[in-house]
Amino acid sequence: MDGVENKTAVIVGGTGEIGKAISLGFADGGAKVAVCDTDQKQVDSIVEAIKGKGGKAFGLAVDPAKPEAVKAAVSKIKAEFGSIDILVNNVDDSEGFEIADVSDDRWSNSVNKNLNSVLYFCREIIPGMRENKYGRVVNITDIDYLGWRKGKVNCSATKAAIFGLTRSLALEGAHDNVTTNCLIKGETAGSDLSDDERAKMASRTPVKRLGTPEDIVRTVGFFASQKAKYITGQMLFVCGGKSLYSSMAF
Amino acid sequence: MSIKNRVALITGSGSGIGKQTALRMAESGAKVVINDLVTDKVDATVKEFKAMGLDVIGKPADICDKTSVDNMIKETVDTFGSIDILVNNAGMEYAGALRKLSERDFDVTINVNLKGTFLCCQAAHNYMVKNSHGRIVNIASRAWLGGPGQAPYTSAKAGMVGLTRGLALELGGKGITSNCIAPGLIHTPLWEELPEKNQKFLLSKQPTGQLGEVDDLAYAIMFLADDDSSFITGQIFYVCGGRSLFSG
Numbered sequence: 001m002d003g004v005e006n007k008t009a010v011i012v013g014g015t016g017e018i019g020k021a022i023s024l025g026f027a028d029g030g031a032k033v034a035v036c037d038t039d040q041k042q043v044d045s046i047v048e049a050i051k052g053k054g055g056k057a058f059g060l061a062v063d064p065a066k067p068e069a070v071k072a073a074v075s076k077i078k079a080e081f082g083s084i085d086i087l088v089n090n091v092d093d094s095e096g097f098e099i100a101d102v103s104d105d106r107w108s109n110s111v112n113k114n115l116n117s118v119l120y121f122c123r124e125i126i127p128g129m130r131e132n133k134y135g136r137v138v139n140i141t142d143i144d145y146l147g148w149r150k151g152k153v154n155c156s157a158t159k160a161a162i163f164g165l166t167r168s169l170a171l172e173g174a175h176d177n178v179t180t181n182c183l184i185k186g187e188t189a190g191s192d193l194s195d196d197e198r199a200k201m202a203s204r205t206p207v208k209r210l211g212t213p214e215d216i217v218r219t220v221g222f223f224a225s226q227k228a229k230y231i232t233g234q235m236l237f238v239c240g241g242k243s244l245y246s247s248m249a250f
Numbered sequence: 251m252s253i254k255n256r257v258a259l260i261t262g263s264g265s266g267i268g269k270q271t272a273l274r275m276a277e278s279g280a281k282v283v284i285n286d287l288v289t290d291k292v293d294a295t296v297k298e299f300k301a302m303g304l305d306v307i308g309k310p311a312d313i314c315d316k317t318s319v320d321n322m323i324k325e326t327v328d329t330f331g332s333i334d335i336l337v338n339n340a341g342m343e344y345a346g347a348l349r350k351l352s353e354r355d356f357d358v359t360i361n362v363n364l365k366g367t368f369l370c371c372q373a374a375h376n377y378m379v380k381n382s383h384g385r386i387v388n389i390a391s392r393a394w395l396g397g398p399g400q401a402p403y404t405s406a407k408a409g410m411v412g413l414t415r416g417l418a419l420e421l422g423g424k425g426i427t428s429n430c431i432a433p434g435l436i437h438t439p440l441w442e443e444l445p446e447k448n449q450k451f452l453l454s455k456q457p458t459g460q461l462g463e464v465d466d467l468a469y470a471i472m473f474l475a476d477d478d479s480s481f482i483t484g485q486i487f488y489v490c491g492g493r494s495l496f497s498g
């Protein structure tokens with residue numbers, strides 16, 4: 001990753017397979033990384049990994065669906081690193097159900113993780129970015145927002161909300177050099193998939209492979225860099241071309 | 251990120267966005283072919299870049315002519331061994347109210363932007379398929395969303411979007427990606443020629459209140475042309491300071 005040296009980057013959802021790769025990617029690029037996630041042990045292990053390589057990192061276990069917790073976390077990050085330049089929202093809950101099975105609990109879980117966490121972190125961090133006349137916000141959502149398969153009602157709806165949020169924030173920040181963009185990730189190979197499942201999914205993708213965490217990291221890095229200063233409010237699919245099958249995807 | 255040692259052909263690179271992209275790619279270690287309709291622009295650009303120690307050659311050609319395009323691509327491969335990156339950047343428009351436009355205005359605008367892009371893709375993809383590697387980046391425009399007084403240009407650029415998406419599906423399994431860039435207002439010589447009144451009006455519609463720079467385009471093009479961008483295909487990437495978010 002280049003163009004992020006000495007910047008402070010907050011990675012929310014920074015310890016899962018993709019989140020970890022993003023956190024390490026920013027550290028490799030010389031950024032000061034604030035790793036936020038729910039599990040203290042996992043946060044600590046990423047922070048140690050970054051520090052072990054000589055990078056700067058600070059970890060926080062925080063429930064991103066609790067506005068007061070997010071507020072407290074952001075002030076701690078500012079106390080540690082000063083101002084915040086980059087915010088990556090990577091909290092991801094892709095569990096989906098058909099409408100009859102979307103219980104109140106399941107619904108609020110999706111809203112909390114996929115939408116509220118993004119809102120709370122943006123609300124705490126973007127005003128400071130605008131004052132500083134510099135900011136890069138990268139929201140990560142999922143191609144399932146297209147509503148293109150059954151049994152994903154709660155997931156599609158909450159992932160789709162990131163579309164409107166991203167674009168509204170882009171308009172607000174445009175005059176202050178605060179860009180907000182969204183990466184829409186396609187099917188990415190997680191360790192939870194069997195070889196058979198991977199092969200089947202890959203064969204249905206135009207580029208005949210699944211995505212990797214690295215595919216995500218480099219696009220996040222581009223949006224977060226100085227090189228992308230004239231790009232804002234955009235939704236970029238990193239999906240091996242699978243978005244081409246949907247009429248809603250451009 | 252890497253495009254080092256890759257061979258890149260950029261159409262219309264004797265000027266503006268294409269020229270800056272050629273410069274940045276060559277500086278990053280790519281071998282670059284400068285193409286333009288105007289031979290003088292090609293010669294001047296090649297001379298300027300060679301003086302900087304960059305690995306470039308010039309191929310003047312009209313991209314609307316199939317034989318010229320086929321020869322240009324073949325000569326590129328003869329000289330550099332392959333063609334890995336094709337940036338379809340040459341473009342122009344005849345603009346005006348519908349009632350004032352001639353048949354020729356429409357034909358020429360479609361030919362340069364759309365047919366020229368098609369011919370270059372067609373000629374280059376054979377070599378890309380052989381190497382199981384290729385990056386096609388088509389420079390459309392935010393104006394493909396539609397602009398009053400821009401019937402030919404909007405049609406041509408929308409055609410380029412369709413072409414980009416079709417090729418992404420057709421060539422996706424062969425290591426070739428095909429993407430579009432949709433630039434918004436960019437600071438090029440054309441901008442300087444506009445009356446101040448028009449400049450003010452256009453800037454007032456710009457969320458950032460600013461023009462883009464040719465480097466903003468060069469870096470976005472290089473991002474998509476990179477070896478590591480293999481999982482991004484069939485996309486329209488707007489580099490427009492947020493102008494695509496609304497109309498009016």
Ligand SMILES: NC(=O)c1ccc[n+]([C@@H]2O[C@H](COP(=O)([O-])OP(=O)(O)OC[C@H]3O[C@@H](n4cnc5c(N)ncnc54)[C@H](O)[C@@H]3O)[C@@H](O)[C@H]2O)c1
Pocket residue numbers: 261262263264265266267268285286287288291311312313314338339340341342362366389390391392432433434435436437438440
């Ligand atoms: N400048 C902008 O604000 C802007 C905005 C949106 C889209 N674009 C698009 O970006 C591309 C580059 O724009 P620019 O502003 O750098 O333009 P430019 O006029 O500076 O450069 C385009 C070059 O293409 C060449 N060309 C024209 N017809 C050709 C042909 N038949 N064969 C070979 N070369 C030919 C021209 O001689 C010229 O040198 C165009 O496709 C344009 O439509 C530009």
